Amino acid sequence: MKAISYARYGGPEVLEYGEVPDPRVGPDSVLVRVRAAAVNPVDWKCRDGHLDAILQPVFPVVPGWDVSGVVVQPGAAVTELAVGDEVVGYVREDFLSRGTFAEYVAAPLRTLARKPRNLSFEEAAGLPLTGLTAYQVLVKALRVKRGETVLVHAAAGGVGSIAVQLGRHLGARVVGTASEGNHDYVRGLGGEPLTYGEGLAERVRGLAPEGVDAVFDTVGGETLKTSANLLVPGGRLVSIADGDVVDYGGRYCFVRPDAEDLLRLTELAEQGVVTVHVSETFPLERAADAHRRSQEGRTRGKIVVTVDREERGAWRIPAEAR
Template sequence: MKAIAIRRYGGPEVVEFTELPDPKVGPDSVLVRVRAAGVNPVDWKIREGYLDGILDAHFPLVMGFDLAGVVQAVGGAVTEFQPGDEVIGYVRKDWVEHGTYAELVAAPVRTLARKPAALDWAQAGGLPLAGLTAYQALVGALAVREGETVLIHAAAGGVGSLAVQIAGTLGARVIGTAGPRNHDYLRRLGAEPVPHGEGLLEAVRAVAPQGVDAALDLVGGGMVELSAQLVADPARIASVADYGVAARGGHYVWTRPDPVDLAAVAALADRGLLTVPVASTFPLSQAASAQALNAEGRTRGKIVLLVD
């Protein structure tokens, strides 16, 4: 099969478009022919070796965690899916080796859900990790309720775009930070935009004088500390970027594969309550370019690899 792999840590120069053996399919896994694979910041961070302290890497390492595709074969113990089923998945294990930047992926059933019919392949490929992150932060860690006000930092990015929409389905008022060029975009998603950078605290207080009920930090760089000045209960602050949030009484969110949560996110898409804004698509062979664009940190929505 064709795949994107690395044989050592490094920059874009270590990325190879190569041929590798087809994956083996265990008893509780299915073989998926990938149609699209989402690109996420964690992908290039793994490539650079930044996560070596917490995840064992086995080389050659196929990158990627997100997929949308079609089941080709099922393991002997699998009853959830059958060949021909269209699925999405956040295919993460406790080590990194067999990722989703590939034509074929052996995915444990615990990482999969049925593909939302309302989404095309690119949108579906960009949904799993970002959608699960937003859902598990807002519904799980922060327990956002109807009528509350939620502040989302970096609201126009891949996770932020989905978090704005999911918070809206919960009945929350959403305030989202972004650069001025993305303010109309956030309004279309249902958020009230405020400019990030200098003066952010004052800008949020101008639209929410009493503070906010909860805050979700998707960018780091001191946003947990700033949020603590706006949220009365530190347990209502969550971050995907700042480990230190837990020491302040908040929640660090490390997204977990969960078929129930993933199905819930997919259901929102099928009900017309959640769309996946796709910023750019690249062929699988151009994964290095896709990662470079993602690493710039200025993308509106998701970057997705399309697999022939």
Template sequence: MKAIVINRYGGPEVVEYTELPDPKVGPDSVLVRTRAVGVNPVDWKIREGHLDGILDVCFPMIMGFDLAGVVQAVGGAVTEFGPGDEVIGYVRKDVIGYGTYAELVAAPVRTLARKPAALDWAQAGGLPTAGLTAQQALVNALRVRRGESVLIHAAAGGVGSLAVQVATALGARVIGTAGSHNHTFLRGLGAEPVEYGQGLAERVRALAPEGVDAVLDLVGGEALDVSTALVKDPTRIASAVDFRVSGLGGHYIWTRPDPEDLAAVARLADDGLLTVPVASTFPLGQAASAQALNAEGRTRGKIVLLVD
């Protein structure tokens, strides 16, 4: 099979498109023929070695966590899926080495859910990590309820654009930070946009004079600092990027595989309440270019690798 691997930490120059043996399928796993793979910031951060202190990594490493594809074979203990089933997955294993930037992936069933019929392959491939992050932050951690107000930083990005839709589906009022060129896009998703940068607190206060009920921070740094002045209760701040949130009494979100959470996001898509904005697609062999674009941090929606 063809796959994207790295043999050491480094920049885009360490990314290789190569031929590898097909993966073995354990008793609790299925073999998925990949159709699309979402590209996420964690991918290039792992490649550059930023997470070496907390993740066990083995080389050569097949990169990636997201996938959408078709089940080809199942392990002996698997009853959840069968050959021909279309699935999505956030395939993060305990040791990082056998990822999803590949034509074939052996995925534990605990990482998978059925693909939403409402999404095409590119959209489905971009859903798992971003959708799970939004679900686990807004529903599991912050417990957002109908009628509440939620501030989402970087609301036009890969995670933010899905978080806006998850919060809206929960019946919340959403205020989203983004550059002015993304404000029309955010309104289309159901958010009230505000310009980020200096004066952000005042602009949010103009919309919510008494503050907001919850905050999802996808920027960190100053955005998190501003959030403490805007939220009514600091325990209702969640951040997926800034560990300091725990010291404030809030929630640090480290996305975890969970088939029920993933299925919940998939149902939102099939119910017409969520779509996945796809900013760009690349063939699998151009993964280095896709990661470089993702690292710029200016993309509206998701970047996705397509696998023939």
């Protein structure tokens, strides 16, 4: 099959488009014909080797964890999904090798949920990682309650934009940092935008003089330090960007695949609670350009890689699996 892969750590130039071995479908996995795969900052951080300490690479690595597509072969033990079902998935394993920037991916059942019916494949591909991150932080880690004030950093980005919508759905007041050009976008999501950078503490205090009940940090560094000082007594702090959060009494979170959480996000998307904004799409063979664009930062919503119908070859189920 055709896929993007890299045989060594490095910049976007190490990504190659070409043939890789077809995936093997295990008993508890589902073979998905990929329609779209979203780009996340963690993709190029893995490619650069920044997660080498926790995720061992098995080269060549096919990057990508987010996917939307169609089931073409359920594993021998899978009864929950059938051929033709449209699915989304956060297909992360505990090593780097079998990603979603490909014509097909063998996805463990625990990583999948049905695709929201009201989202395109491109939009749906942008939901799993960002949606699960926002859901697991706000609902499970911060335990946001109705009437609370939550500060979300990078509120116009992939994770931040979902977090703003979920926070409002939970009944919270959401204050979100964003560049000035994205303030109207954040307002449209239901948040109250603030410009990040110098003077942030004063701007937050201007909206919430007593401080905020919870902070969702996606930036780290000085932003994390400033945020810790904005909490009310007993306030909660979670970061997905900086492990030093524990020094401020907070918690570090790394998103995990969870089929039940992903199904809940599907339901919220179908109810119109959560929307996904796709800022730009790239064909599979231009995945390196998609990585470059993501690394530039300040992306509104999601960047997505698409696999055209003409590009995907027909899948032949091995005789022993029939």
